[in-house]
Amino acid sequence: MNDNDPKQAAQGAGAQKVGHRSEREKRAASLLVQIGKLIGLRYGGPCNDDDAESYYNAALPYLVEIAAERRRLDRLDTTWWLRWCTPVLVPIALPDPDWLRQIQPEALRKVRASEQSAISDWRRHAASRFSDEMFGHSSRALSKLLCLRADEMRAADIRFLSPIDRAADELAAERRARDAAYRKAKRDQEGVRPRSSSMEALKPWTVIGIGRRTFYKLLKAGDLPALPDVPRGADPAPHLAAFAAAFRSRQEAPPDVLKIAA
Numbered sequence: 089m090n091d092n093d094p095k096q097a098a099q100g101a102g103a104q105k106v107g108h109r110s111e112r113e114k115r116a117a118s119l120l121v122q123i124g125k126l127i128g129l130r131y132g133g134p135c136n137d138d139d140a141e142s143y144y145n146a147a148l149p150y151l152v153e154i155a156a157e158r159r160r161l162d163r164l165d166t167t168w169w170l171r172w173c174t175p176v177l178v179p180i181a182l183p184d185p186d187w188l189r190q191i192q193p194e195a196l197r198k199v200r201a202s203e204q205s206a207i208s209d210w211r212r213h214a215a216s217r218f219s220d221e222m223f224g225h226s227s228r229a230l231s232k233l234l235c236l237r238a239d240e241m242r243a244a245d246i247r248f249l250s251p252i253d254r255a256a257d258e259l260a261a262e263r264r265a266r267d268a269a270y271r272k273a274k275r276d277q278e279g280v281r282p283r284s285s286s287m288e289a290l291k292p293w294t295v296i297g298i299g300r301r302t303f304y305k306l307l308k309a310g311d312l313p314a315l316p317d318v319p320r321g322a323d324p325a326p327h328l329a330a331f332a333a334a335f336r337s338r339q340e341a342p343p344d345v346l347k348i349a350a
Contacts (some may be wrong), residue, residue, distance in 0.1 A: 112222050129244040290324055292332075294329060
């Protein structure tokens with residue numbers, strides 16, 4: 089594992105192949121990656137100021153969740169995360185195989201106490217009615233703890249979190265717009281008729297003066313000309329006018345002409 093790579097360092101042991109991973113473990117590892125990306129963006133490497141403890145506290149629940157999913161709570165050791173994000177607590181030149189021995193005893197006791205507290209919280213969570221939910225901060229709470237801004241999310245390609253400088257309704261509107269754009273692109277890729285040119289949107293029965301039910305009966309019987317195909321964004325009026333003219337010409341044609349055409 090490369091400790092100078094924020095993505096790998098954020099994942100820690102999760103960066104190694106461990107076989108099948110549960111959905112909780114995948115999400116916890118993903119959130120650790122997001123925190124690592126933010127640290128890498130802000131510092132260009134490990135955190136080097138007094139905010140190091142905030143990053144550790146933000147990551148700790150997800151480190152515990154991964155350990156719990158792997159049945160390793162009794163062997164939980166979060167010092168590898170400290171090595172990445174908290175040189176303030178662990179002022180060791182990297183790489184150093186004996187770096188753990190050089191941690192100040194007071195700092196190490198504080199880390200172990202935090203680990204045990206987080207494990208106790210996890211066990212209470214697991215025994216509660218919320219056990220189906222992943223242990224840790226909510227998306228909004230984690231964003232507040234990290235003081236995450238929208239420009240940082242874009243710059244570091246951070247996902248699953250919400251910037252604190254944007255209102256909830258703005259974020260919801262942006263999410264709906266992204267979802268709509270994704271669905272539109274997928275429909276275009278699959279060749280699905282655009283909604284703007286669907287029969288329900290165009291209502292071609294109105295331009296030929298018949299009812300909707302009669303229109304679909306004639307359509308099923310094959311007694312209608314080619315239906316209007318309106319390109320996306322185009323004005324449907326000329327296409328509907330051409331359809332109406334073709335329909336009238338069929339209606340006005342002599343029976344023998346219609347028979348030959350059929």
